[in-house]
Amino acid sequence: MKKFMNLVGIKSRKASAKKITTNTKNKVLNKYAQLLDKEKELILRENAKDIKFAQNKGLKDNLINRLKINDLRLKNIKDSIKKISKLKDPVNVTLKKWKRPNGLNIRRVTIPIGVIGVIFESRPNVTSDVAGLCFKSGNAVILKGGSEALNTNRILAKLFRQALKKNNVDENYIQFIDSKDRKMVDIMLSKMKKYIDVIIPRGGKSLVKRVQEFSNVPIIGHLEGLCHTFVDKDAELNMASKIIYNAKLRNTSICGATETILLHEKIIKKFCNPILKKLQNANCKIYGDRILKKYYKGQLYPAKEKDWSTEYLAATVSVKVVKSSDEAINHINKYGTMHTDSIITKNKKTAIKFLKNVKSSIAMHNTSTQFADGGEFGFGGEVGISTNTLPPRGPVGLEQLVSYKYEISSKGKIRE
Numbered sequence: 001m002k003k004f005m006n007l008v009g010i011k012s013r014k015a016s017a018k019k020i021t022t023n024t025k026n027k028v029l030n031k032y033a034q035l036l037d038k039e040k041e042l043i044l045r046e047n048a049k050d051i052k053f054a055q056n057k058g059l060k061d062n063l064i065n066r067l068k069i070n071d072l073r074l075k076n077i078k079d080s081i082k083k084i085s086k087l088k089d090p091v092n093v094t095l096k097k098w099k100r101p102n103g104l105n106i107r108r109v110t111i112p113i114g115v116i117g118v119i120f121e122s123r124p125n126v127t128s129d130v131a132g133l134c135f136k137s138g139n140a141v142i143l144k145g146g147s148e149a150l151n152t153n154r155i156l157a158k159l160f161r162q163a164l165k166k167n168n169v170d171e172n173y174i175q176f177i178d179s180k181d182r183k184m185v186d187i188m189l190s191k192m193k194k195y196i197d198v199i200i201p202r203g204g205k206s207l208v209k210r211v212q213e214f215s216n217v218p219i220i221g222h223l224e225g226l227c228h229t230f231v232d233k234d235a236e237l238n239m240a241s242k243i244i245y246n247a248k249l250r251n252t253s254i255c256g257a258t259e260t261i262l263l264h265e266k267i268i269k270k271f272c273n274p275i276l277k278k279l280q281n282a283n284c285k286i287y288g289d290r291i292l293k294k295y296y297k298g299q300l301y302p303a304k305e306k307d308w309s310t311e312y313l314a315a316t317v318s319v320k321v322v323k324s325s326d327e328a329i330n331h332i333n334k335y336g337t338m339h340t341d342s343i344i345t346k347n348k349k350t351a352i353k354f355l356k357n358v359k360s361s362i363a364m365h366n367t368s369t370q371f372a373d374g375g376e377f378g379f380g381g382e383v384g385i386s387t388n389t390l391p392p393r394g395p396v397g398l399e400q401l402v403s404y405k406y407e408i409s410s411k412g413k414i415r416e
Helices: 002-016 022-038 040-057 061-067 071-086 125-136 147-166 183-190 205-214 237-249 268-281 290-295 305-309 325-335 348-357
Strands: 094-099 105-112 115-120 140-144 174-176 198-202 227-231 258-264 285-288 316-322 340-344 362-365 384-386 394-396 402-409
Touching: 002 115, 002 140, 002 174, 002 183, 022 040, 022 071, 022 125, 022 147, 040 061, 040 071, 040 147, 061 147, 071 125, 115 125, 115 183, 125 140, 125 147, 125 174, 125 198, 140 183, 147 174, 183 205, 198 205, 198 384, 227 237, 227 325, 237 258, 237 268, 237 340, 258 268, 258 325, 268 285, 268 290, 268 316, 290 316, 305 316, 305 325, 316 325, 325 340, 325 348, 340 348, 348 362
Parallel strands: 115 140, 115 198, 140 174, 227 258, 227 340, 258 316, 285 316, 340 362
Antiparallel strands: 094 105, 105 402, 384 394
16 A cells, blocks of 8 residues: 555656646646536436435535536536636746846745645545646646545546647646555655655544644644634625624635624624524524623523634634724634634724734635635636645645745856
């Protein structure tokens, strides 16, 4: 097994050493989009096998829904690849250039990272999105998907390799670990430092935690998405109500869903019932503190300390009343996971203070936290979201999948 994985690593290194023109990259991506169209029936057939396997295994409906590919989802996968093909190539871009008094001409130029290992669960669109983004940014990628989507992932990776081959590009730019064995993941994390430059985990808390604990390869990713929406004393009620409903309930299972609502004490009386009743009417369970209990007329469960640090990923939310924007910022910095946090206010000064002082990788003003997504940022998709303090931070798209080097020239200068 280790021998097999080493061979995968060697092939990736060899592929990544070959430089590919922007024109060829785009030809490959457009060919892949064509193949996704042409082989639609085959993809849907393979996906049906995974759905059947998941149902027999007794997976929950929301997890089965994540696995499903239908005509619309396949169109979205194809559109995402086409978008990536239209984006500017992030490689060989001069970020900065300057001349020194010592006679040196210095340029900082973008380069690919090299080989990226991606370990992911459930959503099969990750296979095509990640393969497309890594390839366009000049990186080879080793994909290890979850066992529940094995057939779908296999065909999506196979079609990408066909697109590479048809354009005379080393098909090992994209490699898929076609196995349900979890030991493959352990080998990627602990025995392949020589071949893999960075690991990106995409999945639930247990997967990401395992990667963080065992990997001796650098990681880009996040453990949890504990997102907050703070309704300030200068917020507008209709806007706050609309944003919170969307931020919590549009899709409860994504990492950008709001999990805690913070309400300024000065608007609690007027705002809590219209905002929270709307959530409750949509079957959202609400945990609230003692102050909220005095004002909210709907059903409320008492919030415990652990609720402030719980990522529900369900129609459940915790609500806290705060005395000021400073208290809101402190609460977010204490309990948040540096993912995405939003303030709703008409007061620009308060908004700026919030945006500058929350530690989040994505800080928002009058915006739903559900926009925490590389596609929505115009990145053509994402390989994940990073909450690391070191860059890259936030959605990791094309421009975040490159490093840089310094290119220096002079007219025969020597250092005195």
